[in-house]
Amino acid sequence: MNTTEDFIALLRDAMGLPVAEEDIGRTLDEVDGWDSVHLLSLLTLLEQRTGRTLPFAQVLEAATLRDIYALAVAA
Amino acid sequence: MRGRRTAATADGTPAMIAALHRGGLLAARYPEVRPLLADLGDEELAAAGRLLSRTDPDEVLRLHPATPTVSVAVTGHGTLAPLVAPLTGQLARHGLLGRVTVADFDGWVADLADPDSALYAADPDLVLCVLDPAVVFDEVAAPWRPADVEKALREKLALVSGLAARFGGRARGTLVLNTLPLTRRFTAQLVDHRSRAQLGALWHEANAALLRLAEEHPSVVVLDLGPLLAEGVAAEDPRLDTYAKVHLSPGLLSRYAREVGHLARQVTGATKKVLALDLDDTLWGGVLGEDGAEGVEVGGGYRGEAFAAFQRVVGQLGSQGVLLAVVSKNDAEAVAGAFRARPDMPLAEDDFVRIVANWRPKHDNLTELAAALNLGVDAFVFVDDSPFECGLVRGELPGVAVVQVDSEPALHVERLLRDGWFDTRVLTAEDRSRVVKYREELVRKDFLDSFASLEEYLGQLDVQVRLAPAGPDQLARISQLTLRTSQFNLTTERLQPGKVQELAEDPDTLVLAVNSADRFGDNGLVGAVFAHRAGADLHLDNFLLSCRVFSRGIEQATLAAVLRHARSSGARQVVGRYRPTAKNGKVADFYPRNGFAPLSQDAGATTFRHDLARIPDPPAHITLTDLLGERP
Numbered sequence: 001m002n003t004t005e006d007f008i009a010l011l012r013d014a015m016g017l018p019v020a021e022e023d024i025g026r027t028l029d030e031v032d033g034w035d036s037v038h039l040l041s042l043l044t045l046l047e048q049r050t051g052r053t054l055p056f057a058q059v060l061e062a063a064t065l066r067d068i069y070a071l072a073v074a075a
Numbered sequence: 076m077r078g079r080r081t082a083a084t085a086d087g088t089p090a091m092i093a094a095l096h097r098g099g100l101l102a103a104r105y106p107e108v109r110p111l112l113a114d115l116g117d118e119e120l121a122a123a124g125r126l127l128s129r130t131d132p133d134e135v136l137r138l139h140p141a142t143p144t145v146s147v148a149v150t151g152h153g154t155l156a157p158l159v160a161p162l163t164g165q166l167a168r169h170g171l172l173g174r175v176t177v178a179d180f181d182g183w184v185a186d187l188a189d190p191d192s193a194l195y196a197a198d199p200d201l202v203l204c205v206l207d208p209a210v211v212f213d214e215v216a217a218p219w220r221p222a223d224v225e226k227a228l229r230e231k232l233a234l235v236s237g238l239a240a241r242f243g244g245r246a247r248g249t250l251v252l253n254t255l256p257l258t259r260r261f262t263a264q265l266v267d268h269r270s271r272a273q274l275g276a277l278w279h280e281a282n283a284a285l286l287r288l289a290e291e292h293p294s295v296v297v298l299d300l301g302p303l304l305a306e307g308v309a310a311e312d313p314r315l316d317t318y319a320k321v322h323l324s325p326g327l328l329s330r331y332a333r334e335v336g337h338l339a340r341q342v343t344g345a346t347k348k349v350l351a352l353d354l355d356d357t358l359w360g361g362v363l364g365e366d367g368a369e370g371v372e373v374g375g376g377y378r379g380e381a382f383a384a385f386q387r388v389v390g391q392l393g394s395q396g397v398l399l400a401v402v403s404k405n406d407a408e409a410v411a412g413a414f415r416a417r418p419d420m421p422l423a424e425d426d427f428v429r430i431v432a433n434w435r436p437k438h439d440n441l442t443e444l445a446a447a448l449n450l451g452v453d454a455f456v457f458v459d460d461s462p463f464e465c466g467l468v469r470g471e472l473p474g475v476a477v478v479q480v481d482s483e484p485a486l487h488v489e490r491l492l493r494d495g496w497f498d499t500r501v502l503t504a505e506d507r508s509r510v511v512k513y514r515e516e517l518v519r520k521d522f523l524d525s526f527a528s529l530e531e532y533l534g535q536l537d538v539q540v541r542l543a544p545a546g547p548d549q550l551a552r553i554s555q556l557t558l559r560t561s562q563f564n565l566t567t568e569r570l571q572p573g574k575v576q577e578l579a580e581d582p583d584t585l586v587l588a589v590n591s592a593d594r595f596g597d598n599g600l601v602g603a604v605f606a607h608r609a610g611a612d613l614h615l616d617n618f619l620l621s622c623r624v625f626s627r628g629i630e631q632a633t634l635a636a637v638l639r640h641a642r643s644s645g646a647r648q649v650v651g652r653y654r655p656t657a658k659n660g661k662v663a664d665f666y667p668r669n670g671f672a673p674l675s676q677d678a679g680a681t682t683f684r685h686d687l688a689r690i691p692d693p694p695a696h697i698t699l700t701d702l703l704g705e706r707p
Contacts, residue, residue, distance in 0.1 A: 013093045014126075056315075
């Protein structure tokens with residue numbers, strides 16, 4: 001996963017969330033259908049996808065989709 | 076997306092499911108989902124379930140009203156929402172539409188204790204009360220000793236036991252509990268081995284008590300997580316456990332969901348009854364047509380041992396009422412010869428309800444076998460090592476569960492048992508009667524091999540036979556016998572209930588009902604005799620007996636009574652016919668073995684006569700109640 005495009009595709013195709021590129025800046029509570037369980041699934045998926053260990057506590061505190069993406073690619 | 080495979084996206088979601096979801100078509104094309112999921116692993120099913128769980132069940136039902144649904148309420152300790160996706164995937168894999176609800180965080184005690192709770196009001200088919208080690212350790216303050224854990228375990232057990240009783244008195248559905256994994260995170264906090272062992276003993280005793288709740292409460296099922304963990308699934312993910320109160324790992328929840336999928340299948344009555352197996356490289360190693368009966372591997376050698384072990388497991392399933400069958404591309408004579416030439420094989424011909432060996436497509440053979448057994452093909456599990464055969468059966472018969480084994484026979488057992496296809500809540504009377512039937516086949520074999528042991532067996536069986544003209548309430552069952560009995564059926568005349576009634580009311584016709592019982596209980600109405608008078612002759616139009624009670628002397632006792640009745644009512648002779656079919660070969664010599672002489676033979680049947688000069692006594696071990704002279 002190298003681009004926000006990949007990240008959005010993951011949210012859409014693996015998580016089933018109705019999101020598009022322009023939603024990347026949204027806060028999580030603005031994302032249609034989002035709940036805390038999605039964050040847990042997403043954490044697991046991102047680790048599988050990137051092969052890296054993500055800082056769980058920080059991801060859980062992320063405010064926007066972009067924050068999560070930044071943590072995933074920085075890890 | 077990088078790394079996409081043809082069949083699945085990188086996280087394992089089947090590509091077709093992802094495509095249907097993207098197009099908003101999952102509800103519209105829900106019936107296509109099941110075959111896409113049939114052979115997926117736990118992780119892939121969880122991935123598919125993530126998408127499926129975003130589909131509205133009401134929408135699916137509106138478009139496909141016949142879809143079987145299962146309502147599942149998830150409650151328990153900790154964060155359980157991660158169970159929804161794998162559960163939805165597992166249910167969909169069985170063609171079931173899940174209505175899954177998750178209770179409020181940690182609301183399980185109130186949910187189950189309060190008879191007016193939303194959980195009881197929703198009346199779910201399954202209630203999953205997911206328990207984890209934190210249920211206990213949340214109550215244990217640090218620093219702790221085994222005695223502190225013992226106290227917490229005792230309290231929680233009493234609580235769960237009370238809730239199980241409340242559930243049993245209040246709910247229609249099934250409550251699913253589970254044992255508590257004990258992880259090193261707790262045991263290793265005790266530095267001395269003695270205390271550690273003590274903790275283990277206390278913990279396992281508590282788990283044993285949990286498991287025993289199922290004996291006490293018929294509506295409770297307790298899943299033992301131990302064997303699932305032994306497969307190598309992590310019990311917990313420390314980060315999810317700490318940060319999100321997800322106390323059991325996603326992997327374990329997915330594995331648990333697979334078990335629940337099979338429980339759900341039973342709720343809807345979709346049980347598997349038949350295990351149909353290929354032969355070459357499935358039940359034995361090698362190819363019979365090339366290696367010959369002596370050359371196929373089973374018993375001796377490394378691979379032979381593996382195949383023998385697999386056969387023993389198959390036999391173990393058969394002993395619990397699973398009907399075993401062979402469906403093999405081979406010559407029938409060669410297969411029969413191989414079973415006889417290899418008495419060292421754990422499975423023998425008699426262990427199978429049918430051995431189908433021919434060169435026709437296997438899906439045709441499975442369809443015919445299902446019809447012959449009076450079962451739907453959905454009741455079949457099919458095991459084969461050939462990807463080609465497996466693919467063909469999957470494609471042609473989507474209801475058949477296909478277990479594909481490979482060239483490593485040591486893995487066959489695991490592959491077969493990975494899914495609980497034959498899981499059942501308790502063995503029912505029907506299952507047990509199937510086992511009896513199965514054993515009767517063995518007894519019959521004993522009859523051929525060693526007459527003395529059969530006599531001994533029968534002497535102790537205390538067989539009682541009641542023979543009487545059929546009463547009105549017996550006609551439906553007699554019709555059913557004529558329709559379903561194929562082996563002990565002398566002329567195979569299939570009679571609908573109306574026809575049986577007509578015959579029973581005809582003064583020139585006899586319709587006799589044979590009831591039997593033995594020390595183990597009532598066998599019910601197990602046989603029938605149809606006869607008519609023609610001048611001074613009594614013609615036996617048919618003679619049938621359920622193969623469940625064959626070779627206990629019931630047939631001889633019945634025949635003796637009929638002959639006696641013929642003589643006492645002035646008949647000169649009794650005439651009987653045998654009309655061969657593919658299935659009734661075992662009674663070809665029934666009349667000649669019992670004092671009849673051949674009279675004539677034509678293309679369709681052989682006719683025999685008994686001159687009534689010497690009428691055999693009923694077998695000595697049978698208590699016969701002969702009501703032949705009575706009116707029904």
